[in-house]
Amino acid sequence: MTLLAPLAAALALTLPAIVALYFLRIRRQTRVVPDLHLWPDQILDRQANVPWQRLRFSWLLLLQLLAVAVLVAAAVQPALSAGTSLARHSVVLLDVSASMQAHDVQPSRLDEAKRQVAAVIDQLGPQDRMTLIGVSSAPRILASVVGDRDSLHRALTDVAATNGAADLSSALRLAAGLVRPGDDARAYLFSDGIVGPLRTDSSNSLPFPVEYHPIGVSGENVGLTSLVVRTGAQSRAGYLHVQNFGQQSRSFSLDWRADGQLLDVRQLTLAGGQAADLVLPVPAGATLVSAHLDAGDVFALDDTVTAVARTPRVFRVLLVTPGNVFLQQAIGVRADVQLDVIAPAAYKSSTAYAMSIFDRYSPPALPDGPFIMIDPPAGSPLAGGTGIGIGRVRASDAGDPLLTNVDLQDVHVARSQDLRLSQFGRALITSPQTPLLVVRDEPFRQVLFGFDIHESDLPLRIAFPILVQNLSEWMLPPSVPSHSFHPDEPVTIVPEPGAASVTVVRPDGGRRSLATSSISTFADTDLTGLYTVEQAVSGKVDRSWFTVNLFSDQISQLKPASRLTLPPIGNTTTVHSAHHGLLEIWPWIALVALVIVVLEWLAFHRGL
Amino acid sequence: MTPLLEPPLLRRLEALALQVRREVSGQMGGERRSVARGRSVEFADFRNYTPGDDYRLIDWNAYARLDRFMLRLFVAEQELPLSIFVDLSGSMDWGRPGKALAAKRLAGAIAYVALAALDRVRLTVFAASPTSAAAPYRGRRAVADLFARLQSLPVGGRTDYAKLVWPIGRQRPGMTVLISDGLGESSMDPAIAALRRARQEGAVLQLLAPQEIKPDWTGDATLRDSETGVERDFTFTPLTQGVYLEALARRTQEIERSAHRRGLRFARLSTDEPVEDMVQLTLRRLGLLS
Secondary structure (H helix, E strand, O other): OEEOOHHHHHHHHHHHHHHHHHHOEOOOEEEEEOOHHHOOOOOOOOOOOEOOOOOOOOHHHHHHHHHHHHHHHHHOOEEEEEEEEEOOEEEEEEEOOHHHHOOOOOOOHHHHHHHHHHHHHHOOOOOOEEEEEEEOOOOEEEEEEEOOHHHHHHHHHOOOOOOOOOOHHHHHHHHHHHOOOOOEEEEEEEEOOOOOOOOOOHHHOEOOOEEEEEOOOOOOOEEEEEEEEEEOOOOEEEEEEEEEOOOOOEEEEEEEEEOOEEEEEEEEEEOOOOEEEEEEEEOOOOOEEEEEEEOOOOOOOOOEEEEEOOOOOOEEEEEEOOOOHHHHHHHHOOOOEEEEEEOHHHOOOOOOOOEEEEEOOOOOOOOOOOEEEEOOOOOOOOOOEEEEEEEEOEEOOOOOHHHOOOOOOOOEEEEEEEOOOOOOOEEEEEOOOOEEEEEEOOOOOEEEEOOOHHHEOHHHOOHHHHHHHHHHHHHOOOOOOOOEEOOOOOEEEOOOOOEEEEEEEOOOOOEEEEOOOOOEEEOOOOOOEEEEEEEEEOOEEEEEEEEEOOOOHHHHHOOOOOOOOOOOEOOOOOEOOOEEEEEEOHHHHHHHHHHHHHHHHHHHHHOO | OOOOOOHHHHHHHOOOOEOOOOOEOOOOEEEEEEEEEOOOOOEEEEEEOOOOOOHHHEOHHHHHHHOOOEEEEEEEEEOOEEEEEEEOOHHHOOOOOOHHHHHHHHHHHHHHHHHHOOOEEEEEEEOOOEEEOOOOEEOHHHHHHHHHHHHHOOOOOOOOHHHHHHHHHOOOOEEEEEEEOOOOOOOOHHHHHHHHHOOEEEEEEEEEOHHHHOOOOOEEEEEEEOOOOOEEEEEEOHHHHHHHHHHHHHHHHHHHHHHHHOOOEEEEEEOOOOHHHHHHHHHHHHOOEO
16 A cells, blocks of 8 residues: 555644543533433533543544544545556557447447546556547547646546547657657557557567557447449449448348438348448439448448539540540540540640640640640740650659659650750659659649650550559649548548639538638548538539548458557667556545544534 | 502403312302302202201291291302412522512412402412411402512522422312422422322412423533532533433423322413413413313
8 A cells, every 4th residue: 555645644643632622621601400300411522621631431532533533544645556557657549540439348449448548547646647649540649748637537538539540650659759768658558459550660669568458349340331423324323332340140221312312222131241232323413322221230430321423523635746645545544534636736725625735746825724745846935955865764752642653663765855954843753864754833733744755665654544644633633522531531622713712511510611722621521421512603602522431441340459469669768667556545535534524423413 | 569460460360260170168158169058049958957057047838838847958158268389499490581480470360360259368388398378368458468478488499399298288178279390309299199188179380481491502511400509510412402301391291190190280381471371371271260
């Protein structure tokens, strides 16, 4: 047993003081009574103001001494050694991701985890500190190096589950950053183990040991993990994937709705681990389709999915070329692009096109808008210097999003204009001799190829259509993407030209205004469901939609991990000298003292 | 000097009369039916004439029919001998209003009712020993003397109810009213038993102060007995209050049972009641007055 406030034992001096008061004799007022025989022989010493008298037995004295003794015992704050071993700095990683909403443990995994964290908080000693981190797609510090248990409890109470995945790697990095060298630190992970991939190599070593407390017992769950709407030759259909992630066979009903109207109800039975793909009709003119299954399982977030059914807007693209089948094919891959191909002689400036591509041709006046210029002829303001031989190419920045999945390993260029002096923009693909492909964002997103793609093996590589796709999507992003996003995934919204206002209406009815002058990134996608983007253009409100769905097999699988392979403990200067937590028992002692005081009060009033 | 009883109250008391269950046995004529035969308008019986009888009582009509001297007997109306015993011991010198003054006023009121009806009143006060006037009071003219004596009587001394036995036993059959707080070391039972033996009908009136019936203080005190002067330390708590009230109730119950066992009326009175209420309400309800 440990005394957290040993100095409070000085209060025990009140014990002899109480006894001393009982040595004092009462100064009594004389009262004449008609007949003394009627009055019982009863004397209690409850006041003392004249010394001295012989100490007599008194229940009041006994109860008062007992009450004070118990109060002193509570005041010194005795604490018992608890089972949990704690470091001086405890870093609690509390999983608040979507899977923690499962209620296979009552009331939910998160509430159970919070209960366990609260127990750890209660065991903190006076010298102990705790950092509380919520583990979600964006880990968040809830309390940083706090010793006050009330503050920690308040922070813990305010925690709510999110709909995103758990990024434990980021949370561990965040925690590692909060631990100073020399700290006696230990981390406690309260999670169901359904977390993002962890890097367990030594380069990601941790400065503290991590104690994993698994939460959850069951993985019995049926979930909808995919819904896409595809347009065929004659009709449109929704492709829905439903899977029983549990071990037991389950029967359930599935509702299929378009714009809220019920279209179909299907009874399904899936054996444990079995999945089913359903093709469901989508009426012409429908804006939104949704599916809901009533499986009565322990996880509701993957029971409802939504998808935008409306066909996205089509971009018109002009390709001016003497002939380039590679480029024509690569651009045509994009479904929302209508490509017009003309010869250079037929070119007339037009504002009808969202993007223009000039292949070995330079118009008299460059258009005010996105364009791709390929090997501009001499005399063009964008033309570079004299052609030079190149050879192998490489990426200027391998991490550039425009080069995502673009493998330049076997790409060669025979000859290119010299763009070293070009002021066009930043190089995307380069060579030791000169930059080969440069891009710029201002005034519009524009691309300049310094070489004729026919003088390269690039069109023969898989990298080419991917590069063209990346460039076109960068230059012509859909105003509002219509596909589904994951919770907490940012959504890029490009305001329509001339939009006076852009507002996003969340599934809960909340409205967020976005800037109209630039491309915006909307990140408040924590809720699943339908998001409506309202843009006021020319006095009319143009509505478009995107959806947020869980769509995660990893989360829907829901089975808690009994073990986690965590990054190793690094060779750091932190101290690992865990001690047992303290279980304070003074509230119970204080309760006993209260009972004794009540008894003393009753005894006083009953004249004992 | 403040009169013992106010004149308006006395006038209202004149409408009352002592109520006896048995016929009285007084020495002088009065307004009460007597066991003796005498002069009145109420016929009682016939008997044969014997020499020495008052020949004025011979029923000449009976003589004419029977040829025998027959005497007509009538109910004699005699006075009611009323004895009032008033406790003026030290314990009666207590309370607000004081028990002694209340006892004197109550005794005066009962005596006035009796004197107004030409009954004979003997007043005896007692503490350690009984003291009574040499002669009984009779007639309205004695009211002033009786009131003056009541007002002048001192209060104090220890109560000894046993010493009432002898003077009670000397009483002629009649009515006796015993006014006391019933407190003290000795028991009232011998005195009440003596009333029965002396063929007294009447009442035992226990007079207590409101502060006795419900003590108005708490805490620690040194209690001093009003009669003996004995002192004792005491702590007054709800618990001890209960014990005291139980003891008082037990004492009252003893007196009441003793009185009822001897065919006497009993009432417990509080000194905060007006004397007129005691007389008009309590004593009339008891059947002592009508």
